[in-house]
Amino acid sequence: MVDLSRRRLFKRKVVNSGQLCLPWVKDPSHFTNDCTRCGKCVENCETNIIVNGDGGFPTIDFSIGECTFCYQCAIACPESLFKQEDTAPWQAVATINNKCLSQQNIECRSCGDMCDSMAIQFKLEVGKVAQPHINLDECNGCGACVAVCPTSSIDVSNFNNNER
Template sequence: MFDRTRRNLLSRRRTPALQRMPWVVDEDTFVDSCTRCNKCISACETQIIVKGDGGFPTVDFTHGECTFCTRCAEVCPEMLFRPTTEQPWDIKAQINASCLAQNKIECRSCGDMCEVQAIRFKLQVGGVALPELDTDVCNGCGACLSVCPASAISMLTTELEEK
């Protein structure tokens, strides 16, 4: 069994947990049961599933967005995925202070890519429009992350967001 918490303690790294594919069961079950066959990596239509720490598949939103096509879940020979009729995951986008618009530079790249329109821009008198993220609408697809020229967007699980 691979215990990520002990490894992080020894390495002194405080990085957030790797993002797994949508509909994946809990992290412990995933790490214990994933055979690292890479079928999910090959099946991903947007090629955002990559080999991560220890060779386990993880999602890298810098490559693009998740279209929730369910291919990763369909090709997996193990019982690692919840039913695809459920909510895919509990991650949401978060826009940080390095956002160009928040620094008075016109940019709407993230809003242009947000298909569900979770990112809208509020007009400011005498200034640039500021992004407003509706976390109730955000599905965590990551489309906004790869197009942000300032790398001002990150994807966080809702439990990390609440802290």
């Protein structure tokens, strides 16, 4: 018989704040205290974007694919870490840095083509190719734009870490 109270003795108390927590997590600040790192969320992710991250805790890797918000990670979890499916999955949005090809005046619209919510729009500017703009109110943080970006210039992170 395993004493579950002792299992928590060796857990890290803080996960790297740069890592995006899983969707629907009730309280990311208590995630490392409550997650047992059983791997059920990793096994049940339909797009396989949940991977073992810092300290073996599950995190999202958008370089693999996008989140379809299938809720399978929450269903598979034996702990009570997740909110109900009818709530917002997270406060995560995409940002584009200056490595973007369009910002280098090279035509590229890969991210906009992958954005189902149409949060990434391209606006014409004088003397430049069309420039990407993210409507933060429309962005659901699914990460579909990340893997297709040829310069890895898109990042999805928690909303409270971004300025609006």
